[in-house]
Amino acid sequence: MKSNNTAQNNSKLLWRIHHWAGLYCGIVIAVLSLTGAMAVFIPEIDLFIQKQYYSVSSTPSNKLYFSKSIAQAKKEYPDMTGLIVDLPEKAGQVAGLNFFVGGGKHLAIQRYYLFVDAGKDEIVGARNQQNSLANYLRQMHVRLYDGYWGRQLVGLGGIALLVVAITGLLIYSDFMKRQPYPKLRKGNGLRILMADWHKLLGISALAFNIVIAITGAWLGLQPKIMTWFKMKTPNNFKPEIIITPEEDKKTTVHWDELLAAAKKEFPDLVPNGIQASDNGSSTITFHGDIAGKAYERNANVLVLSKTDLKPLFKYDVRTAPLSQKFYFIQEALHFGNFGGLGLKILYTILGLTSAFLSISGFVVYLYRMDKKKTKRYSPLKTTFIYCTVITLVLIALAMVSMFIGYSVAAFAAAIIINGALVLFIVYSIFSYIRKKLNPAYLK
Amino acid sequence: MKDFKLLEHNLIPCSLFVLNISVVHLIYLLFINNTQSLITLLAFSCTIFLIAGVVMKKKYLMIFPAITYMLLLFLAL
Numbered sequence: 001m002k003s004n005n006t007a008q009n010n011s012k013l014l015w016r017i018h019h020w021a022g023l024y025c026g027i028v029i030a031v032l033s034l035t036g037a038m039a040v041f042i043p044e045i046d047l048f049i050q051k052q053y054y055s056v057s058s059t060p061s062n063k064l065y066f067s068k069s070i071a072q073a074k075k076e077y078p079d080m081t082g083l084i085v086d087l088p089e090k091a092g093q094v095a096g097l098n099f100f101v102g103g104g105k106h107l108a109i110q111r112y113y114l115f116v117d118a119g120k121d122e123i124v125g126a127r128n129q130q131n132s133l134a135n136y137l138r139q140m141h142v143r144l145y146d147g148y149w150g151r152q153l154v155g156l157g158g159i160a161l162l163v164v165a166i167t168g169l170l171i172y173s174d175f176m177k178r179q180p181y182p183k184l185r186k187g188n189g190l191r192i193l194m195a196d197w198h199k200l201l202g203i204s205a206l207a208f209n210i211v212i213a214i215t216g217a218w219l220g221l222q223p224k225i226m227t228w229f230k231m232k233t234p235n236n237f238k239p240e241i242i243i244t245p246e247e248d249k250k251t252t253v254h255w256d257e258l259l260a261a262a263k264k265e266f267p268d269l270v271p272n273g274i275q276a277s278d279n280g281s282s283t284i285t286f287h288g289d290i291a292g293k294a295y296e297r298n299a300n301v302l303v304l305s306k307t308d309l310k311p312l313f314k315y316d317v318r319t320a321p322l323s324q325k326f327y328f329i330q331e332a333l334h335f336g337n338f339g340g341l342g343l344k345i346l347y348t349i350l351g352l353t354s355a356f357l358s359i360s361g362f363v364v365y366l367y368r369m370d371k372k373k374t375k376r377y378s379p380l381k382t383t384f385i386y387c388t389v390i391t392l393v394l395i396a397l398a399m400v401s402m403f404i405g406y407s408v409a410a411f412a413a414a415i416i417i418n419g420a421l422v423l424f425i426v427y428s429i430f431s432y433i434r435k436k437l438n439p440a441y442l443k
Numbered sequence: 444m445k446d447f448k449l450l451e452h453n454l455i456p457c458s459l460f461v462l463n464i465s466v467v468h469l470i471y472l473l474f475i476n477n478t479q480s481l482i483t484l485l486a487f488s489c490t491i492f493l494i495a496g497v498v499m500k501k502k503y504l505m506i507f508p509a510i511t512y513m514l515l516l517f518l519a520l
Contacts, residue, residue, distance in 0.1 A: 173452035207463035292475035
């Protein structure tokens with residue numbers, strides 16, 4: 001009898017944790033789920049926009065050519081710094097020149113992105129990378145568009161998702177009782193139907209949501225955790241400064257020879273980006289992937305000397321210790337970019353379940369509250385209004401980001417997020433005081 | 444009732460958990476064109492048996508493929 005009571009108490013406690021974690025963090029989980037489902041397709045969306053909006057493409061060619069384009073860009077922007085050449089993944093796609101200009105005492109840093117036809121070696125267009133839809137999707141999913149503590153909030157959202165997933169599993173049997181999987185109890189009202197869908201989809205996508213929660217929590221809290229525990233990024237390399245920055249900028253680079261040298265030193269590397277130094281280290285850094293390996297994008301690194309093309313540093317994830325492989329697998333597992341379009345579609349479908357779980361859980365909660373309260377708002381109407389407002393805010397921020405500017409959108413997002421946080425804290429304190437002063441309110 | 448509980452409250456959640464992982468793994472193996480290897484064959488068989496086990500509610504069709512697949516995964520690591 002005693003053990004029965006203890007089991008019941010434990011179950012109640014788990015349900016309470018599931019309920020409160022879901023209720024308070026559901027909104028963040030839903031937003032992250034929705035933006036994550038779209039963020040999975042960032043490269044595809046970006047390519048589509050490049051073709052349809054900017055009308056840029058590369059002439060088919062067996063080799064990549066971009067020396068003349070770099071020379072032209074350097075001529076037009078002599079003060080450019082931090083040049084990164086983005087290489088196309090497939091034939092027909094454009095290469096990109098990504099660099100900064102300005103940053104002096106009175107000048108603001110401006111980021112430039114030029115499209116290069118890698119077949120003809122011509123600059124064919126330009127865009128503001130920060131105001132792109134791809135950047136909006138990434139920033140919204142990674143840091144809720146808030147630069148202050150948005151990334152940490154996303155990490156905490158990951159922890160909340162982990163808590164609701166695990167507690168959901170532990171209370172699953174109590175809520176299923178004699179109901180077989182995947183039967184839905186129809187004809188008992190929307191509350192029961194929503195509760196059944198909640199259980200059905202929750203258990204069906206459980207492992208996926210746990211993986212997304214753990215990797216999301218890590219990716220969100222990574223900068224803080226790495227600072228606290230003094231961890232270093234495994235593929236980080238700081239070359240020695242051997243010449244002046246001015247001399248480094250002027251050093252002529254033969255890109256064809258460099259690509260050939262990189263191929264010789266690291267044959268399996270598929271480079272995504274090449275960075276030329278301008279700090280006096282006289283190096284060229286290749287970042288890339290190894291085909292068929294499920295690791296973070298650009299985890300493999302090769303650093304060559306600009307002058308004699310000799311390798312100074314090589315990081316091959318395949319030969320790294322298990323702990324470092326584990327470090328670099330997190331992002332790939334989170335975004336599902338290791339299994340082609342098929343896996344991305346599966347990630348989107350499974351990823352959207354957590355948004356549905358947040359919404360269905362909220363509907364069930366509103367129906368429960370509806371019974372207790374004298375005021376009767378329609379739970380469906382309330383949920384619809386919440387979902388519409390959140391979707392409109394997301395769309396408005398996307399519009400502001402793309403057509404007015406990243407900084408304005410980031411400022412607006414910071415006001416919305418921090419304002420909502422302040423309102424939530426004030427409301428919680430107010431409710432607590434009201435309950436303390438008027439215990440009858442609890443009944 | 445005991446069998447129902449074992450099946451519905453333990454084996455099905457467990458099978459669905461393994462199924463999530465095996466489907467993602469299988470898509471990855473097919474994407475990298477690893478169609479001729481034993482690991483792909485085993486992952487494919489386990490996935491099919493797990494789906495059949497959940498649909499048909501056969502406990503041995505869930506237990507054996509789930510254990511085999513998890514062992515395979517740990518050995519592959």
